[in-house]
Amino acid sequence: MRSYIKHILHVGAFLLVLAMAVFLAGHYLMPHSNRYLSGYTAGGILGEDFDTIDVLVMGDSNAAQGISPMQWYCDSGITGYTYASGWLSVYNIYYRLRSIYEEQTPKVVILCTDVVYSRMGDETELQAAIGDITDELIPLVRFHDNWKDLTLQNLFEEHDYSWRDTNKGFTPITTVGASTRGDYMYNDGSREPIPALVRLYLERIVALCEEHDSELLLITVPASSSWNLARHNGIQGFADEYGLTYLDYNMAGLDPGIDWRTDTPDGGSHLNVLGAQKLTAALGACLTENYALEDHRGQPGFESWDKDAAAYTEIITDAAARNQEAADYQISVLEGTA
Amino acid sequence: MHTIDEIIDLIREINPLLNPKPEEELIKSGKLTSVDVMSLVLALNGNFDIEITPLDLKEENFRTPQAILDMVERLEEE
Amino acid sequence: MSYNSFIYLFPFLSVSWLLWALAPQKWRPGVLLGASLVFYYASTQRYIVYILLAAAVAWGIGLLLERLNDLQAQTRPLLPAAERKSFKKQVAALKKMTVTGGVVTMAGILLFVKYLPFGARVLSQLLETLPGAPVLTVPSFVQPMGLSFFTLMAISYMVDVYRGTCKAAGRYWQVLLFLSFWPHAVEGPFDRYGALSPSLLDPPRPAYRDLTFGIQRIVWGLFKKMVIADRANMYVKAVFDDWTQYSGAATALGVLLYTLQLYAEFSGCMDIVCGSAELFGIHPAENFRQPFFSATVGEFWRRWHITLGAWLREYVFQPLILSKPMQVFTSFCREKVGPTAARQWPVWAGLGITWALIGLWHGAGWLYLLYGLYYFALQWLGELAEPALIRLAPGLPGWRKTRPYKLFQVLRTFLLVNLGMLIFRANGVWAALDMLRRLTIPYEGSLLIKVDARDMAVLAAGALVLFLVDWLHHRGHQLRAELSARPLPLRWAVYIGAVLAVMIFGAYGDNYDPAAFIYAQF
Numbered sequence: 047m048r049s050y051i052k053h054i055l056h057v058g059a060f061l062l063v064l065a066m067a068v069f070l071a072g073h074y075l076m077p078h079s080n081r082y083l084s085g086y087t088a089g090g091i092l093g094e095d096f097d098t099i100d101v102l103v104m105g106d107s108n109a110a111q112g113i114s115p116m117q118w119y120c121d122s123g124i125t126g127y128t129y130a131s132g133w134l135s136v137y138n139i140y141y142r143l144r145s146i147y148e149e150q151t152p153k154v155v156i157l158c159t160d161v162v163y164s165r166m167g168d169e170t171e172l173q174a175a176i177g178d179i180t181d182e183l184i185p186l187v188r189f190h191d192n193w194k195d196l197t198l199q200n201l202f203e204e205h206d207y208s209w210r211d212t213n214k215g216f217t218p219i220t221t222v223g224a225s226t227r228g229d230y231m232y233n234d235g236s237r238e239p240i241p242a243l244v245r246l247y248l249e250r251i252v253a254l255c256e257e258h259d260s261e262l263l264l265i266t267v268p269a270s271s272s273w274n275l276a277r278h279n280g281i282q283g284f285a286d287e288y289g290l291t292y293l294d295y296n297m298a299g300l301d302p303g304i305d306w307r308t309d310t311p312d313g314g315s316h317l318n319v320l321g322a323q324k325l326t327a328a329l330g331a332c333l334t335e336n337y338a339l340e341d342h343r344g345q346p347g348f349e350s351w352d353k354d355a356a357a358y359t360e361i362i363t364d365a366a367a368r369n370q371e372a373a374d375y376q377i378s379v380l381e382g383t384a
Numbered sequence: 385m386h387t388i389d390e391i392i393d394l395i396r397e398i399n400p401l402l403n404p405k406p407e408e409e410l411i412k413s414g415k416l417t418s419v420d421v422m423s424l425v426l427a428l429n430g431n432f433d434i435e436i437t438p439l440d441l442k443e444e445n446f447r448t449p450q451a452i453l454d455m456v457e458r459l460e461e462e
Numbered sequence: 463m464s465y466n467s468f469i470y471l472f473p474f475l476s477v478s479w480l481l482w483a484l485a486p487q488k489w490r491p492g493v494l495l496g497a498s499l500v501f502y503y504a505s506t507q508r509y510i511v512y513i514l515l516a517a518a519v520a521w522g523i524g525l526l527l528e529r530l531n532d533l534q535a536q537t538r539p540l541l542p543a544a545e546r547k548s549f550k551k552q553v554a555a556l557k558k559m560t561v562t563g564g565v566v567t568m569a570g571i572l573l574f575v576k577y578l579p580f581g582a583r584v585l586s587q588l589l590e591t592l593p594g595a596p597v598l599t600v601p602s603f604v605q606p607m608g609l610s611f612f613t614l615m616a617i618s619y620m621v622d623v624y625r626g627t628c629k630a631a632g633r634y635w636q637v638l639l640f641l642s643f644w645p646h647a648v649e650g651p652f653d654r655y656g657a658l659s660p661s662l663l664d665p666p667r668p669a670y671r672d673l674t675f676g677i678q679r680i681v682w683g684l685f686k687k688m689v690i691a692d693r694a695n696m697y698v699k700a701v702f703d704d705w706t707q708y709s710g711a712a713t714a715l716g717v718l719l720y721t722l723q724l725y726a727e728f729s730g731c732m733d734i735v736c737g738s739a740e741l742f743g744i745h746p747a748e749n750f751r752q753p754f755f756s757a758t759v760g761e762f763w764r765r766w767h768i769t770l771g772a773w774l775r776e777y778v779f780q781p782l783i784l785s786k787p788m789q790v791f792t793s794f795c796r797e798k799v800g801p802t803a804a805r806q807w808p809v810w811a812g813l814g815i816t817w818a819l820i821g822l823w824h825g826a827g828w829l830y831l832l833y834g835l836y837y838f839a840l841q842w843l844g845e846l847a848e849p850a851l852i853r854l855a856p857g858l859p860g861w862r863k864t865r866p867y868k869l870f871q872v873l874r875t876f877l878l879v880n881l882g883m884l885i886f887r888a889n890g891v892w893a894a895l896d897m898l899r900r901l902t903i904p905y906e907g908s909l910l911i912k913v914d915a916r917d918m919a920v921l922a923a924g925a926l927v928l929f930l931v932d933w934l935h936h937r938g939h940q941l942r943a944e945l946s947a948r949p950l951p952l953r954w955a956v957y958i959g960a961v962l963a964v965m966i967f968g969a970y971g972d973n974y975d976p977a978a979f980i981y982a983q984f
Contacts (some may be wrong), residue, residue: 053670060954067958071966133972176468190966191973194916293981400853412546418775419809419845422783426792426805438781439625447949454696 072186079317080207084142085131090211091146093125098348099150100339101126102260103215105158106134108267112317113158116217116358118330119351124343129342130216132354134233135177136161141182143251147258154330154337155260157251158255158267159281159292162244176245212354218319218365222372224380225306225314227270231296237279245284252288261337264292269302270314293332295325302328307380308373319362319369341359386432386456392447393395396429406450411443421446428452463504464754464979465648465734466687471680474501479741483668494643494742495635501644502607511608512575515648517638518569524566524623524630524637531559561624565617572613575603580826607982610823611650612641612760614773621654621777628656628725636663645735649728649981651749652769658746666743675942676740681960682931683733687979691727694719695977696912696969702887705897710905713897717884722925724883725753728767728981752932757871759840759878763820765890770823776818783812812839824886829894833885840878920967 068366076083083089086107091099099123103113108130115126129142139161146152181188240248255262266273273296285292293300303326306314309321316326333339342348345357346373395410398420399401406461410416416424424446425436434456445455463470463912475668478497485493503510535555540555541549573581582600589596619637622628639662640655666672701708701716708716729750739746754767763771782788788808796804821834852858861867881898887895911920934941945953970976 049670060957064958064961067962068965071962172469173467180468185966187971190968191971193966194914274484344469397802400849418779419760419841422780422809422812423805426783427801429789430792430796430801430804438776440785441780441796442465447875 067373068184070184072184073191073195075189076185076205077189077192077195078205079207079209080205083207085093085133086186086212086217087213087215088131088142089127089207090209091127091129091216092149092207093210094150095350096149096349097151098342098351099125099127100342101142101154101156101333102146102150102152103128103130103156103158104134104139104159105130105156105267106164107132107200108160108269108316109158110215111219111311112218112267112322112323112325113329114218114326114362115214116212116216116355116360117323117326118333119214120342120355120359121327121330122255122334122339123233123343124330124333124339125342125348125351126214130158130215133164134161135165135174135178136244136251137178138182141179141253143254144245147254151258152260153339154263154333156263156265159264159274159277160220160267160269162240162248162281163238164242164272166369171241171243210350210354212357213361214354216322218322218362218369219311219316220319220365220368220369220372221311222308222318222376223310223312224376225270225310227306227314230270230273230314231275231278231298233275236276237283238274238276240280240284248284251287252290260354262290264290265329266294266296268295268302268321270296270310271305272315293326293329308376319365320373323362323366385454388449388453390431391452394431395422397427397447398423404449407448410448411413411446416446424452428456432456432460465731465738466684466979470501473983474627475738475741479668479673482665482742486496487665491636491639491663493660494641494665498639498642498644498647502642502647505648506607512571512606512609513642516571516612516616517641518634519564519567520619520641521631521634521637523560523964526560526633527620527623528789529770529879530560538753545822557624561620568613568617568620572609575609576605577822577826578602580634587704593773594849595949610651611646613650614639614777615646615655617653618652618773622654622656628654628659631655631659635811639663643739645739645744646746649731649735649979650767650769651732651735651747652773653746655828658744661744669743671946672740672743674946676737677742678942678957678960679733680738681964683730683735683737684735684964684968685924685960686730686928689963690921690928690968691723691730692977693917693921693924693967694723694726694971696917696974698723698887699975700912702889702897705889705893705900708905708911709900712900712905712907712909714912715909716911717880717887719921721880721883722921724887724980725750726924726928731979731981752936754876754879754932755872755936756875757868758844759837759875760844762875762879763837770820774820778814778819779812782815783808788812802837810842813841817841821935828891829885829888832891832894833882836882836885924967 077089079085080092081087082090083092088110101115101118103109103115103126105113106126109128110130110132113130114127115124118124118126129146131138134142139157143155156168165171169177252262262282266278266281278294278297281294282292284290295302295304304321306316309317309324311318344349344352392406394403395404395416395461402415404410404415406422408415411421421441425441427436436455436459440455441461445451463474474497478493481497482493482805495839499510502513505707530553534550535868538546582598586598591599612845616637619628619640621633623630625889631640637655637658640653640659643658643662646653698716698720701713702720705713732749736746736748747769749766749768751768753762756762756765788811791811792804792808795807799807817834817838818831819834820837821830822833824830824833855861884897885894888897913921918926931941943955
């Protein structure tokens with residue numbers, strides 16, 4: 047019996063040292079600037095001052111290309127951030143949200159439900175869950191490939207997580223690739239169930255938002271190539287069960303005026319600037335009507351936002367103009383007058 | 385009765401570079417490969433009136449020329 | 463369930479081990495069987511019926527053979543002397559029929575499921591030359607996991623019982639455990655019932671050394687698979703799938719990296735499975751013995767995928783040469799040609815057939831047949847040329863003992879094996895021949911195809927570590943035991959370093975395509 051105890055202690059001590067080594071290695075392999083912590087410009091949220099974000103949008107590339115929070119600030123002074131990165135899953139989002147809550151106290155959390163049904167590659171649900179959760183819990187696994195960018199210098203530098211994004215997580219896309227899908231929200235009577243593990247983590251997100259007094263709003267960014275009524279029904283079921291508001295901007299009643307010939311760069315997977323402007327405006331209207339959100343324009347502590355607003359206005363006007371050119375060309379191609 | 389020299393002569397036909405003594409290790413030393421062993425088996429089957437079966441293809445039967453001779457004499461009796 | 467997946471390494475292995483260690487001794491084989499069936503079902507679902515069926519056939523045949531033996535032992539003393547010989551002959555004939563029936567059934571399952579489409583293709587190509595030939599369509603079956611492994615292991619069980627090499631298993635579950643034992647269920651090694659069953663059915667006690675050494679071997683296997691093999695795969699895939707875009711040095715490097723990939727992956731997988739079995743005090747057969755230190759191609763195949771060569775030698779090559787048709791052929795040679803031909807030609811024929819089967823075992827296609835025959839040609843020509851070589855260079859036997867010559871032999875074998883690997887990986891017979899031709903065309907581009915300079919550095923470092931470990935093993939070192947005798951800080955540094963190396967340099971995650979285990983498809 048005594049040798050069992052000795053062995054267990056020995057193994058336990060080894061595992062402890064191993065765990066320390068793994069976390070130390072993970073620390074040194076994390077990116078040095080928050081700009082590279084995540085895809086698109088999601089990492090920029092760490093550069094924002096504490097407790098300044100009132101509306102937090104969480105999603106994948108649909109959100110990153112489709113929702114521009116700076117537009118809300120220009121129009122009504124609402125401070126928002128789109129925390130979105132390609133192929134984020136509900137598992138990723140839960141853990142990211144938890145870490146964002148350490149620095150921010152958003153009043154509204156908008157969850158883009160396109161993440162619920164999407165999956166990279168052909169892994170099984172279990173494999174995807176294990177992979178994503180391990181990534182979140184063990185930074186070394188998530189950032190292990192950064193060994194390629196390590197130099198002797200930056201090994202001893204402190205991480206600098208003060209980078210800020212003018213566009214607050216939005217990435218304007220100005221190309222156009224028409225979608226010819228037609229009606230994609232037709233009723234075939236089905237409802238796509240939410241995978242069990244995904245549902246578990248959705249529930250955890252709901253609880254997390256309650257704990258931090260944020261109101262959770264579910265939306266779906268228009269995406270003609272990957273959304274359908276079955277999925278809508280799946281989410282609606284969940285929303286009804288938990289008493290959450292669900293705005294599906296793919297539905298005819300809520301359509302912000304998306305023209306699928308011009309408002310998408312890739313045949314309906316994502317939105318471009320033209321589409322994003324319409325969606326953002328519709329969402330912004332919903333926010334100002336239904337939520338008591340402060341107008342922060344001109345307030346002390348929000349000077350950087352006012353400055354960013356001016357820069358943003360230039361960026362977006364230019365981007366919209368270029369997008370419109372591409373859109374006009376696309377229309378002419380479709381009508382045979384090019 | 386057969387002599388050990390008959391066995392050794394057969395081995396030398398298969399690999400002229402060999403000249404083993406009666407108690408010399410053949411298999412483990414690599415002097416006879418498994419292909420050589422099968423050639424030897426065919427030669428033994430042809431020269432003596434015996435039938436070697438897969439059951440007899442054990443290392444102990446081919447370890448040395450003497451072991452081969454013993455096996456041949458045993459099979460002749462059956 | 464993949465051997466390098468999180469699910470296998472953590473929940474499956476640890477739960478199985480805990481259940482096994484805590485179970486009373488006579489339930490331990492049951493735990494092994496349960497774990498094996500869970501593993502197999504998780505990977506194949508309803509196709510588990512194949513292995514259940516194979517185990518039933520093997521067990522039934524084994525019992526039948528044993529009944530016949532018992533019958534002979536009991537009845538023979540009771541007979542008058544004159545009838546004994548004929549009785550023995552009758553029983554022997556019955557036994558032979560029984561085992562033949564079993565082997566034919568098992569081989570039939572394998573041939574039907576795996577080779578039917580290829581056979582139909584060959585037949586169609588032959589019939590095409592005749593006017594008005596019918597077009598053959600055959601159903602193609604899903605190949606259950608490990609089919610090529612458990613059918614052959616079932617055959618070896620039945621033949622071993624027939625030959626008296628091992629005793630028949632009394633119970634069905636014992637045969638099922640042998641065939642489905644998860645460490646060898648997917649990619650082998652080919653174990654023998656007589657060798658493996660004692661530790662399966664009467665397991666040793668849980669031991670600290672088995673546990674720690676087993677985990678170390680698993681980590682080493684993971685290093686080979688994830689750091690070396692999966693990384694090399696990126697380059698290899700590009701150059702072989704798109705072979706017309708590459709030539710010269712790029713193609714050559716692709717072949718070398720494929721050899722590295724295949725070796726690192728297959729032997730790494732063997733390390734993972736043998737390490738997994740070692741946790742339970744079980745030692746499956748070894749499949750690799752530092753193959754790249756071989757002096758001849760023949761020796762290479764005794765050090766690479768050892769259990770496949772051994773299986774074919776013992777259950778195909780040897781019985782084939784001693785079989786009736788071959789005896790007829792031998793007599794024919796003796797009468798028409800001479801005694802030398804009589805002992806050489808049947809062996810060559812048997813060798814040719816065996817090599818063809820080695821090739822075809824890897825896949826149902828002309829390419830794999832070519833692969834096997836390539837090695838047959840090398841071995842045959844080598845033997846044919848031997849007398850002429852000795853005459854031309856009488857000093858050759860002496861030279862062969864010198865170190866420079868041995869080095870030459872190792873390098874020559876390495877080159878020949880790499881050419882074989884080119885054939886093996888190519889996209890078909892025409893692709894293989896085309897790639898061989900393209901090796902002579904110079905390549906004017908960067909050799910950093912799908913891998914950057916840093917990845918190449920990791921590959922080179924990994925290959926070096928692999929070579930060093932193999933070289934130490936070749937010299938007889940027992941690395942895990944020797945390491946465990948060193949002081950604690952050094953040991954822990956090596957173990958932790960190994961785990962970190964796998965986690966940091968492993969080719970997994972969003973930047974890499976997942977690479978499945980190559981031999982799992984056979």
